[in-house]
Amino acid sequence: MTYATYPSIVGRTVVVSGGASGLGEEFVRQFVAQGARVGFVDIDEERGRALAEELGASFTPCDVRSVPALQAAIDGFANDLGSVTVLVNNAAHDMRHTIEELDAAYWEDRQAVNLRHQFFAARSVAPMMAEQGGGSIINLGSISAHIDLPDLVGYITAKAGVEGLTRALARELGPQRIRVNCVIPGWVMTERQLREWVTPEATAHIEASQCLTEKLYPADVARMVLWLAADDSEHCTAQKWVVDGGWL
Ligand SMILES: NC(=O)c1ccc[n+]([C@@H]2O[C@H](COP(=O)([O-])OP(=O)(O)OC[C@H]3O[C@@H](n4cnc5c(N)ncnc54)[C@H](O)[C@@H]3O)[C@@H](O)[C@H]2O)c1
Numbered sequence: 001m002t003y004a005t006y007p008s009i010v011g012r013t014v015v016v017s018g019g020a021s022g023l024g025e026e027f028v029r030q031f032v033a034q035g036a037r038v039g040f041v042d043i044d045e046e047r048g049r050a051l052a053e054e055l056g057a058s059f060t061p062c063d064v065r066s067v068p069a070l071q072a073a074i075d076g077f078a079n080d081l082g083s084v085t086v087l088v089n090n091a092a093h094d095m096r097h098t099i100e101e102l103d104a105a106y107w108e109d110r111q112a113v114n115l116r117h118q119f120f121a122a123r124s125v126a127p128m129m130a131e132q133g134g135g136s137i138i139n140l141g142s143i144s145a146h147i148d149l150p151d152l153v154g155y156i157t158a159k160a161g162v163e164g165l166t167r168a169l170a171r172e173l174g175p176q177r178i179r180v181n182c183v184i185p186g187w188v189m190t191e192r193q194l195r196e197w198v199t200p201e202a203t204a205h206i207e208a209s210q211c212l213t214e215k216l217y218p219a220d221v222a223r224m225v226l227w228l229a230a231d232d233s234e235h236c237t238a239q240k241w242v243v244d245g246g247w248l
Contacts, residue, residue: 003223006230010035013081014229015074017041017064017121018091019057020048022190023140026218027088027225032057034226039077039084041070042091064091064117065109074124083128085135086229089118092140092159096151110154115161122169126178134177136229139166141184143244147209163240170238179237181228186244188216211246 014031018024019040025047031038032055041062042048052059058080060073078084093113097106118139129135142159144152163182170180187206189198207213221243227233228241 004227004232006034006226006232008231009086009226009229011037012086012229013037013039013077013084014086014088015039015041015077015084015121015125016088016090017070017117019059020044020051022192023185023188023218023221024088024090025051026222027090028057029055030219030222030226031086031229036086037081039073039081041073064121065112067117067120070117070121071124074121078128083132084125085129085132087121087125087135087137088225088229089121089137089139089162091117092142092155094142094144094152094155097154098151099153102154107154111158111161114155114158115165118162119165119169122173122180126173126176129173129178130176134179136233137169137173137178137180138225138228139180139182141166141182141240143184143186143242143247146184147247166240167238174237179228179233181233181237182240183221183224183228184240184242184244185221186210186216186242186247188218188221190218206245209247210244211248214245216243216245 014036016027019028020042028040039058041060043063045061048059062069062073064070122137139162141162144156145160166182224243
């Protein structure tokens with residue numbers, strides 16, 4: 001297979017949350033490979049620092065559940081790398097929980113790690129994007145909001161919220177030429193998924209559910225994210241972009 005390169009991404013300042021591992025790591029790698037200036041945050045300081053050093057990207061350790069810390073990190077990237085014109089709201093945590101375990105504090109925590117930071121990061125970058133004549137915000141949703149998955153009520157509620165957030169922000173920010181889209185990955189074979197959940201039974205389920213039966217990997221989703229960041233998608237906003245191998 002051969003894939004696209006995007007001249008419009010060269011030199012752009014891109015911020016990725018949760019960029020130290022999983023899909024976020026692949027986004028960081030691919031944006032750097034396309035010539036972008038990349039800043040990323042993650043709670044995993046060790047992996048974040050190692051990746052930043054390997055790629056020459058900028059890393060700030062940050063728990064996205066802290067809105068002030070996230071905003072300070074974004075401002076820091078803008079100061080060091082230039083105004084942010086691409087934001088990838090990727091950080092999330094898909095810990096399983098029963099309904100009984102989901103008390104009020106844990107509910108708030110699930111929304112904070114899976115939804116709230118997406119809004120506050122967008123709010124931070126919107127003025128810089130407007131000043132630059134526009135930008136692209138890409139919110140990571142999840143197939144889990146569309147299929148039958150147990151023990152994930154807090155996460156699934158947040159991920160359904162990401163789709164509403166995307167449409168609402170696209171409407172609000174469209175006049176400033178800021179595009180807001182939601183990428184919905186299917187079941188993607190990250191390190192964490194392979195370690196925690198992808199059993200032989202799960203593999204059989206994937207093969208039975210996807211029209212294209214081969215497993216999905218982070219690079220497959222990253223290519224959609226690149227396209228949404230590039231000028232090639234300039235008239236696309238307020239949409240959901242599903243990369244799931246055709247899960248039926
Ligand atoms: N992998 C999949 O199959 C899949 C499917 C659907 C949706 N998604 C979505 O794609 C995105 C990436 O998922 P992934 O599979 O790569 O997840 P992952 O768990 O492998 O990686 C998430 C990253 O976010 C970081 N992170 C977690 N909590 C954080 C916090 N509080 N503050 C800062 N960073 C934090 C982690 O350290 C990690 O680097 C998420 O939004 C997820 O909901 C993934």
